[in-house]
Structure formats: C-alpha cells, structure tokens
Amino acid sequence: MTKFRFLTAGESHGMGLTVILEGIPSNLSLSEEYIRIDMSRRQKGYGSGGRMKIEKDSANIKSGVRHGKTLGSPISLWIENKDWENWTTAMAIEPVNEKDDIKRQTKIVPGHADFPGTLKYNHKDVRNVLERASARETAARVAVGSICKKFLSEIGIDIKSRVISIGWEKTSVANVDQINWEHVENSIVRSTNTREEQLFTNVIDQAKKERTTIGGVFQVIGFGIPLGLGDYIQWDNKLDGKIAQSMMSINAVKGVEIGNGFNNTEKYGNLVQDVIEPNSQDERKFSHKTNHAGGLEGGMSNGNNIIVNVAVKPIATMTKPLPSVDIISGDIVEAAYNRSDICQVARACPIGEAMLAITLSEVVLEKFGGDSIQEIKRNYKAYISSFKEYGK
Ligand SMILES: Cc1cc2nc3c(=O)[nH]c(=O)nc-3n(C[C@H](O)[C@H](O)[C@H](O)COP(=O)(O)O)c2cc1C
Numbered sequence: 001m002t003k004f005r006f007l008t009a010g011e012s013h014g015m016g017l018t019v020i021l022e023g024i025p026s027n028l029s030l031s032e033e034y035i036r037i038d039m040s041r042r043q044k045g046y047g048s049g050g051r052m053k054i055e056k057d058s059a060n061i062k063s064g065v066r067h068g069k070t071l072g073s074p075i076s077l078w079i080e081n082k083d084w085e086n087w088t089t090a091m092a093i094e095p096v097n098e099k100d101d102i103k104r105q106t107k108i109v110p111g112h113a114d115f116p117g118t119l120k121y122n123h124k125d126v127r128n129v130l131e132r133a134s135a136r137e138t139a140a141r142v143a144v145g146s147i148c149k150k151f152l153s154e155i156g157i158d159i160k161s162r163v164i165s166i167g168w169e170k171t172s173v174a175n176v177d178q179i180n181w182e183h184v185e186n187s188i189v190r191s192t193n194t195r196e197e198q199l200f201t202n203v204i205d206q207a208k209k210e211r212t213t214i215g216g217v218f219q220v221i222g223f224g225i226p227l228g229l230g231d232y233i234q235w236d237n238k239l240d241g242k243i244a245q246s247m248m249s250i251n252a253v254k255g256v257e258i259g260n261g262f263n264n265t266e267k268y269g270n271l272v273q274d275v276i277e278p279n280s281q282d283e284r285k286f287s288h289k290t291n292h293a294g295g296l297e298g299g300m301s302n303g304n305n306i307i308v309n310v311a312v313k314p315i316a317t318m319t320k321p322l323p324s325v326d327i328i329s330g331d332i333v334e335a336a337y338n339r340s341d342i343c344q345v346a347r348a349c350p351i352g353e354a355m356l357a358i359t360l361s362e363v364v365l366e367k368f369g370g371d372s373i374q375e376i377k378r379n380y381k382a383y384i385s386s387f388k389e390y391g392k
Contacts (some may be wrong), residue, residue: 003075003366004034004074006358007142011131012048013087014075017140019059019077021147023365025374026072027153035077038146039139046188047204047214047343056082059143078145081136091131103127107330107336111316115310126327126336127296135251135344145354148361154373155364155380156224157358160303163190164309166200166216167207176221176305188344202341211320215252215312216345222350222360225295226384227284227303229363238299239363246355247310250348253305257310259294274304278391283384285391306360310352312345 004023010016039057057079064075081087089096090103105126108114117129149159162184164171173179173192185188189200200216207214230239244256264272274288274297284303295306317340324335341347368379 001365001369001371002074004362007145008137009146010081010137011084011091011134011135012081012134013083013131014081014091016081016085017081017137019075019078019140019144021064021075021077021144023362024064024070024072024075024147024151025365025370025376026070028070028147028154028373029068030061030065030070030147031068032059032061034150035061035143037148038350038354039142040078040303041300042142044339045190045346046201048145048339048347049339049341053174057139068105074151075147077140078155079139080141088364096279098117105130105336106326107333108324108327109316109335110322110324111178111313115327120227124328130311133251135351138251138354141358142350142354144297145350145357148357149353150374151361152357152364154377155226155368157226157364158223158291158359159220159353159360160184160192160223161190161218163200163221163345163349164217164219165341166345167203167214169196169199169203171196176219188346192291207314208342212318213314213315213316213341214343216253216310216343217309218345218349218352220349220356221380222248222295222356225299225301225303225306225360226380228383228386229360230296230299231302232298232300232342239301239359241294242359243296243306243356246359247308248357249350250310250351252313252315252344253310254313257294257309257311259307260292261294261309264292270344274302280334280392283389297330306356308352308356310348314346315341384391 002023008221011059029123043057051099059077060078062076062078064071089100096102108134113129113133113313114126115132118126137360160181162179164365168201179192181192189197190196191197191200204215219279231237247256272292274293276286276288276289280289288304295301295304318339321335321337324333325332370376371378
C-alpha cells in the first residue's frame with residue numbers, strides 16, 4: 001500500500017499549480033467535473049476581490065485515472081492560472097532584461113509572509129515570497145480535498161461547512177442538526193439563514209466603507225465518522241492534533257476550536273462532558289447524550305460528528321494601507337496594495353472542508369488500509385461488526 005501524501009507546487013501569478021497525490025486506492029470513480037464543482041465553491045463569497053473574477057478554476061487530471069477510475073498510482077493535477085498571460089515577463093522562468101517590468105515589490109505588507117520570508121530567503125524582491133505564500137495555493141488543496149471527499153464518501157463520511165461569525169455578528173444556530181444546508185450552499189456568505197446573511201453582509205459592507213477588512217469564524221463538520229480514527233498512544237497520532245495542524249495551515253487562520261472547546265472553559269465539568277448511555281440502535285451499542293467534545297475524545301473519533309471551528313483573521317491588504325517599510329531603502333512607506341478581498345471567511349470554508357477531508361483520509365487509510373476501494377470497504381465492515389461484542 002502506498003503511503004498517503006500530497007505535494008503542491010506553483011506561484012500565484014505563475015503558469016499554474018501542480019499537485020501530486022499518492023495513496024488514493026484503486027477503483028474510485030473520479031472526473032474533472034467532480035473536482036471542478038468544489039473548486040468553484042472556493043471562488044464564491046461576498047467580499048471577494050478582483051482575482052476571483054478572472055480565475056475560473058478547474059483541475060486537469062494528468063495521471064492516475066483511467067476510464068473514470070483511479071488506478072492506485074499517483075494522481076497528478078494541473079490547475080492553470082488564467083491570469084498568467086499578464087505575468088509572462090514578471091514571472092518568467094528564464095532571465096529577463098533589466099529594463100523589463102518585473103513587478104518588483106519592496107514594500108512590506110504587515111501580517112503577510114513578506115518580512116520574515118524576504119530576509120530568511122535572502123531575496124531583494126518581496127514578490128519572490130508573496131507569490132508562493134499567497135492563498136492561491138489553496139486552490140490546489142481544494143482539488144486534493146475533493147478527491148479525498150469522494151474517497152471518504154465510500155464509507156459514508158460527508159463533510160460540510162458554514163460561516164458562524166463575521167466580525168462581531170454571530171450565528172444563533174448552535175445545533176448542527178438544525179442547519180439548512182441548501183441555504184448555506186446558496187448563500188453568498190455561507191450563512192445558516194437570511195437573517196444572518198443580512199447581518200454578515202452588513203458588517204462586510206461597513207468594513208469596505210471604512211477601507212479596511214474583516215475576519216470571522218467558520219465551522220467544518222464531518223458527518224458519518226466511524227469510532228476509532230486517530231489514536232491515544234503517541235502525541236503525533238492524536239486526531240484532534242492533526243486536525244488543528246491542518247486547519248492552522250490555511251492562510252490567515254489564527255485559531256482552531258474542537259467542539260465547544262472555548263465555551264466549555266466557562267462552565268463546570270459536569271455540564272460539558274458528553275454522558276454515554278446504552279443504545280442498541282447505534283452501531284457502537286452506546287451513544288452520547290450531547291456532543292460538546294466535537295466528536296473527539298482522547299485523540300480519537302468517538303463516532304459523533306466532528307465539529308471544528310476555525311478563526312480567520314481580517315486580511316492584511318487594505319485599500320487604506322497601514323504604515324510600513326521599504327525593505328531595500330529602509331524608508332517608512334505605505335504598505336503595498338494589490339487587488340484584494342475584504343472578507344475571505346466564506347471562501348475559506350471549502351478550504352477547511354478540504355483540510356478535514358485530507359486529514360480524515362490519512363487516518364481512514366491507516367485504520368482500514370487497502371490498495372483498492374473494495375479492500376478498504378471490507379476492512380471497514382469487519383471492524384464495525386466487531387462492536388457487536390459489546391453491550392446488549
Ligand atoms: C481564501 C483566502 C483568500 C485570501 N485572500 C487574500 C487577499 O486577497 N489579500 C490578502 O492580503 N490576504 C489574503 N488572504 C490571507 C493571506 O494569504 C495570509 O494572511 C498571508 O498569507 C499570511 O499568512 P498568515 O495570515 O497565515 O500568517 C487570503 C486567505 C484565504 C484563506
């Protein structure tokens with residue numbers, strides 16, 4: 001069995017993004033159209049900047065799939081940057097003439113990779129850093145995530161997301177079973193209902209008027225999760241830790257909460273544990289009365305929905321730029337301004353879904369490992385049937 005792993009390559013205004021994904025088993029149905037649907041979800045959202053009007057992302061499958069089914073060999077993808085035609089000189093692979101406009105940038109944007117990245121890599125052009133540090137790379141992750149979602153759906157796992165706050169406005173729908181997913185999918189801010197949509201868009205409008213940006217919190221939920229993914233034995237096998245790392249790796253994410261993690265700190269212990277009771281209808285033979293833990297206990301999935309809340313900071317690039325410095329001259333200047341989003345929280349949702357799908361695929365493959373979908377499903381069923389040994 002090939003180890004599950006993936007790599008992305010590519011610059012924001014380069015030719016495009018390349019992906020190599022290994023470890024997806026054979027015989028999974030896959031098409032470019034299926035991946036495209038998820039990629040387009042990353043491009044929608046109230047408060048998006050100009051780039052999204054240019055890019056209409058799709059991923060070309062270059063290998064690893066034959067006649068609509070995965071082969072078990074590495075899957076490679078190519079995502080073209082539609083904006084490349086305007087950047088052929090600035091981002092040329094070959095050396096260019098000194099007089100050419102290479103869109104050199106020497107002004108730092110505070111809150112970006114610009115400052116540490118430029119000094120660390122000994123560059124004299126901040127563009128050498130920002131081109132890769134940009135969230136454009138997450139288009140590749142969404143493509144990988146959509147393949148992972150397809151894989152997970154084979155054992156009944158489904159991943160969804162919504163926005164739960166923008167700025168100071170918060171959702172009033174706490175129970176994930178009460179979410180109208182059709183509304184979320186059609187909402188420009190991925191809100192749960194029209195009232196929230198109005199509140200969220202008002203905040204974004206206000207930020208735009210004040211020539212600044214605004215962040216928020218989105219929620220990713222994994223449904224149909226089998227008990228026992230991840231492990232309690234070693235620190236780096238704990239699933240909550242893996243999820244936190246994968247969410248934190250998303251650009252602009254600054255906080256990750258599993259279940260009611262932060263709220264639970266304000267309550268007594270007897271109010272926040274999820275009491276377990278016998279339940280002959282549940283495949284586990286037991287069930288929890290509540291899900292404050294967000295589906296994870298001791299670094300393992302406990303069979304409940306996995307619920308992750310992800311805090312996204314306001315974007316650093318603003319139409320009214322902050323004071324900053326020129327890295328070469330040392331002068332005090334205004335921070336650079338490139339076409340930018342006002343609020344990217346809704347657009348970050350499909351990226352969060354992708355990261356959860358990628359993380360869950362890794363642990364599902366560890367637990368039910370096999371080379372073909374058929375083998376994995378057999379292993380999965382045999383494992384679930386072992387729960388019959390417990391309870392009544
Ligand atoms: C979907 C998405 C879109 C983003 N768009 C922008 C943008 O238009 N302008 C910008 O300055 N930052 C944008 N960011 C955030 C930056 O990529 C991020 O703040 C930067 O790379 C620094 O990383 P850090 O905030 O994780 O420390 C976006 C992030 C995401 C997830």
